[in-house]
């Protein structure tokens with residue numbers, strides 16, 4: 418076996434043509450090989466040996482064995498299959514990638530192209546010739562690229578997983594110079610928040626307004642516009658209605674300006690319904706009397722103070738009815754504290770039904786209640802108090818061992834331009850109440866100037 422001057426020259430190429438071909442091949446840095454399938458004879462050029470770090474002399478004696486001994490066994494299996502398929506005529510060319518062991522010990526990737534050029538008289542494959550090109554560099558590059566792509570894919574999957582676990586969505590929201598809106602990216606959570614899929618809003622986001630509570634459309638749009646103009650974060654709390662259920666969400670996103678006039682926000686929208694419900698519950702607890710559910714003393718005094726300020730700014734008259742159970746100690750003593758509690762709760766329930774929505778019933782002491790009546794004069798407040806007194810007097814409190822009845826005494830007072838404090842009206846109502854108690858209870862008394870001297 419020799420360098421490339423074997424049977425190829427004589428068998429199927431003219432001398433000149435073979436020389437030209439060799440020159441071209443040398444220019445491509447391709448190794449060449451020719452192999453007689455029947456005899457195992459093989460020819461290689463110097464470059465073929467050079468690819469794996471040898472000279473041809475070092476590889477003597479050359480034969481098909483030379484290829485077999487220097488090639489990775491796994492790749493030989495693949496190569497053999499591809500060769501057989503080419504010999505059968507399934508493929509026009511034999512083409513294969515394989516690792517060859519370099520003289521230094523490392524693997525060199527080669528790409529082999531080859532073709533059957535002659536057959537024996539009885540039709541068996543005879544001479545095959547082809548090239549080997551060193552593709553280690555591009556193979557290393559490709560491996561690096563694949564590793565990067567795999568890593569990138571893993572990062573995307575990790576982010577998607579995180580995005581899908583948060584109670585809301587992360588997104589990229591875009592507004593064009595013409596006001597068109599879209600979500601180039603939205604995590605899967607958009608379905609829970611807005612009842613749309615990421616695909617449905619990728620090109621046009623107007624559908625999300627189908628889910629936003631109609632009363633919140635304008636505030637949401639105004640907040641977006643303010644963020645676009647100022648460059649400040651878009652921060653918005655609003656309601657969405659999904660499957661007939663109202664939910665609260667909190668959105669926050671940072672705008673970013675593009676040269677072509679688009680504004681792009683990156684941010685998140687979180688479902689804060691549970692938090693809102695808790696806030697509402699805490700707010701209610703803070704203003705409500707635990708036993709009766711009416712306003713507690715602090716809340717009553719706060720509303721009274723608000724009414725007083727309105728009155729000072731030329732608001733209408735307002736009145737207060739203060740009432741207290743008569744002989745309540747006896748109820749407790751005779752029927753027990755629980756029975757007393759029941760009477761207080763029941764009284765609140767009955768009286769709430771008699772009042773206007775703008776009136777406030779508050780428990781301002783143990784068994785002492787007050788009613789704030791905005792936009793009311795003394796006479797109409799007195800009439801109302803009288804009606805309430807009668808209602809309680811006629812009521813039979815049940816739910817205890819014995820049905821019992823009780824009475825209340827009411828003191829009524831109205832706003833006065835001379836008042837310089839909001840609770841002065843309470844003192845007047847208290848004086849009237851005191852007079853009612855002294856006069857025998859189960860009565861309604863209005864404050865009059867003589868009470869001051871008392």
Ligand SMILES: Nc1nc2c(ncn2[C@@H]2O[C@H](COP(=O)(O)OP(=O)(O)OP(=O)(O)O)[C@@H](O)[C@H]2O)c(=O)[nH]1
Nearest residue numbers: 741742743744745746747749754755757758783784
């Ligand atoms: N069951 C119950 N009793 C209460 C509550 N707060 C105050 N009381 C009771 O209300 C009673 C008030 O007694 P008093 O101030 O002597 O007044 P009264 O017995 O109603 O007599 P007059 O007001 O003078 O008609 C006391 O026995 C208190 O313990 C409460 O939340 N539940």
